[in-house]
Amino acid sequence: MVRLVKKIIRGKCPICGKEKVFGSKGNVFLFKAPKMKECCPNCQHKFEKEPGYFMGAMYVSYALSIAEMVTAFIISRLLGVPSDYILYLLLFIVMILWPFNFRMSRIIWMYLT
Ligand SMILES: [Zn+2]
Secondary structure, three states: OHHHHHHHHHOEOOOOOOOEOEEEOOEOOOOEOOEEOOEOOOOOOEOOOOOOHHHHHHHHHHHHHHHHHHHHHHHHHHHOOOHHHHHHHHHHHHHHOHHHHHHHHHHHHHHHO
C-alpha cells in the first residue's frame, strides 16, 4: 500500500512503476500545462486507453480541489484571516495548484481503473 502511494505521488507508470507519466510538470506562472507522455517508454503501456478516458479524472480533480480548499479554509480560520478575504484566498490556492491537481487526478484515475 505504501509502495502504491509512493508510485502515485512520484507520478510513475501504473503498470511497471519505473517511468514517469508526465514529461513536464507545467508551470502556472508561465501558463504551461503539464505534458503527458503517450505511452510508457519502459513497458509501452498506452496511458490514454481510449478517447475520453480521462473524463473520469475530473471527479478525482474535484475531490482534490475540495480537500485542498477545506484544508486552506481551516488553516485560514485558525490563523485569523478575515472572512472577507477567504474566498479570494481559496480561489488563489486552486489556481496555483491546478497543474498539481491535473497531474495527480490523471495518475490516480489510471491507478483506479
Ligand atoms: Zn510502464
